[in-house]
Amino acid sequence: MNLDQIQRDMFEAVRTPLTSTERMKPRTLDGRSTREIANRVIKPNDRLTSVERLEIYNRQYWFRLISTFADDFPGLRAITGARAFDKIAVAYLAECPSRSFTLRNLGSRLEFWLRDNPEYIRGVENIALDMVRLEWADIEAFDGPYGDRLTEADLASLGEDPRFRLQPYVQLLDLSYPVDELLLHVRRRQDVVPFSSNAVNARRRTKLRRSALPAPEKTFLAVYRLDDSVYFKRLDPEAFALLGALRSGLPLSRAIEISVPYTNRPLDRVTSQMRDWFANWASLGWFTKSTSGTDH
């Protein structure tokens, strides 16, 4: 057996989900015998069989990934309950294993996977999807790319009908539920500090009180960072639409035209409102000169 074949065989066994008692399953995801792989590849010793030695890695793989997944999506876990969440974690990670050198991106495909597999969130589909979108936006806002902030001097030189660029880390979400409040509530009940290390993981079993779910409420939200902390900011529907139009690259006049209806409101009030919005967004550093670059 060459190096490539050994690694393919062993990895297939390692990434096979565990049994309900956290032991190695008899068959890999592609249907092969884990015992046959273990006996062919791994030496036994005086205390452990080949299967038992391979099982150590099988368990560590799943403990590590499920712990990270739970750290990243505590809001989803509070909505579904621990047992359903563990089923989601195993099914998702079996189908969408990590394709990145960093665990940060472990949940990047979760929203789309849940849309394709709604049976895992039956009864709470919309609020669960809202929560997953919020939790992924939170990860993106935390350490996403940053462009040079637009200064007052830059504003003066933008011309009559400028195109404002939003910082890449500002995430805009239109939600059917007020999951921002729910997530803040969940976080207040726990204190998790995830980071990568090369230590072996033990399975963390955090207690979970399943949260009372809020009633539907249309919620427009910006997820952004300021002074290296992530914040959620509720937006008026028009403000949300305007920011979305600016993000799509439209010039200011066109963005206003399609996002801020003038009906029932005097023009001076609308103008004043927009002035306040732009002053606030500029003070939060949401506008950038460029769309690429990194912090500091």
Place this chain on the structure above:
Amino acid sequence: MPANRFNGFTEYGVGIGLRVPHYQHILAKKPVVDWFEIISENFMVDGGRPLAILDQILDQYRVVQHGVSMYFGSAEPLNREHLRRLKALVRRTKTPWLSDHLCWGSVDGTYSHDLLPMPYTRDAVRTTARKIREARDFLEVPVVVENVSSYAEFHVSEMTEWEFLTEVVEAADCGILLDVNNIYVSSRNHNFDPYDYLHAVPRHRVAQIHIAGHSKFRKYILDTHDHPVIDPVWRLYARAIELIGHTATLLEWDDRIPSFDEVHNEALKANRFVTRAVEAVS
């Protein structure tokens, strides 16, 4: 031989891993620490708090990068995006050397995020050494490889772990991050004498040493980094220092992390053995 070409000819003392629960203490109290080791992957991001904290640390302290997912031993090629981001971080930290593990952990671009053990074969030596050279040439910084704790051995292995380590570092012409706790853990799991391993290591290539705690189970030991260093590991460390000389030493504590002072004091115990070794030599 503390300073050598594998650690950028530096003379670092005893350091600890930079970990999130200690950020506030370090930035507020500015404790005297010889150097910090960072997990590279935690800072290979585009912006935000990780890089802001790192820059504040870099203003005050010496930092060395330690990676967990380069996977020199994986049969597949190196991940170019990983290397590109790592190089940007190397430029930021000015790390005098960069370490990662002598292990594999990915297949076809799918990552295990674990340090999987190598089969000790000539085929594996060639693949691993070539990838270490490629990484070093791209990153333009000395690359050193760390021996891992392992829980399995392969039928196809053609040599001992220490022979494999020696063959790889000679073929790659790179340094070693000698983890004495990992030697101890593997010696217990695979029934060998840890001193045989230690005595066989090409000592002129050792750039850095790791120490750590581990967890004992009924039939095996796991490298959990969640306890103080045990006496047998300290004795192994003492012998390593006698053989190699005063070498940059780093305590790893990654789970159930106690206060900064407790971790730092545990690390500073290493100085006792360094002093004795220096006295013995003089």
